[in-house]
Amino acid sequence: MAKLIVAVAAVLGLVASVSAAPEIKSTTRLTILADGQARIEITRADLLASSNVYAGTFLGGLAQAPPADLIRYTVAFDVQTHNGVKEGAYVVQYVFDDSTGEAFVYLPGRGEVGHRRNQSTIIRDGQDGRWHSADAAWAASLRQYLR
Numbered sequence: 001m002a003k004l005i006v007a008v009a010a011v012l013g014l015v016a017s018v019s020a021a022p023e024i025k026s027t028t029r030l031t032i033l034a035d036g037q038a039r040i041e042i043t044r045a046d047l048l049a050s051s052n053v054y055a056g057t058f059l060g061g062l063a064q065a066p067p068a069d070l071i072r073y074t075v076a077f078d079v080q081t082h083n084g085v086k087e088g089a090y091v092v093q094y095v096f097d098d099s100t101g102e103a104f105v106y107l108p109g110r111g112e113v114g115h116r117r118n119q120s121t122i123i124r125d126g127q128d129g130r131w132h133s134a135d136a137a138w139a140a141s142l143r144q145y146l147r
Contacts, residue, residue, distance in 0.1 A: 027051045028085050029078040032094075032145065034071055040145050047141045053077050053090040054122055059105055060133030066095045066104045073146065079121065089121045094134065096143055103139030105132045 027048045032040040042048070051058050072093050079089035091114035093106035108114040109129020118128070134142075 024080055024082060025052070025054050026080050027053060027077050028080050030142075031076040031078070031088070032142075033074045033076075042142075042145060044141075047138075050135070050138045050141065051077060053079055056124070058135050058138040059127075060135055062127075063104055063131045063133045065106075065131045066097055066102070070095045070097055072106075075142075086121070088117065090118050094142065096139065096146065103134035103136075103143070105134045106130070107132070 028043070030042040030048065030051055032042070072095055075092050075094045076088040077090040077092075078085050078087045080086075081089075091108065093108075095104045095106070097103070107124060107128045107130060108118060112129070115128060118124075
């Protein structure tokens with residue numbers, strides 16, 4: 001009986017540890033950088049869930065480029081893979097326009113920094129090298145860290 005209890009406890013411990021592990025292809029961390037500002041790392045579960053690179057839920061439709069004088073943030077997405085976490089698996093530029101309340105995401109295009117890395121993670125035909133509106137809920141969550 002004692003051996004059975006130990007075996008059941010071991011199996012339950014294994015199941016608990018597996019269920020606590022991040023899902024494959026989930027975003028495990030966002031890192032935000034901007035010139036002259038401190039590095040920001042985000043691991044808040046609800047924000048990471050809406051930052052899934054493969055689902056692309058942080059992206060809205062295509063948009064015009066925001067004004068060039070606004071701060072450009074580099075946002076790097078770390079993604080869980082079968083072999084561990086791929087740091088900076090996907091990189092975008094993020095801009096928030098205080099005057100309009102709009103947020104934008106730029107996906108690097110061919111020949112730009114980050115493009116090859118992004119392509120090794122996911123291919124978004126017709127979207128690279130273009131500005132997009134940012135999903136409003138994602139942008140609002142991200143904005144909390146940039147004030």
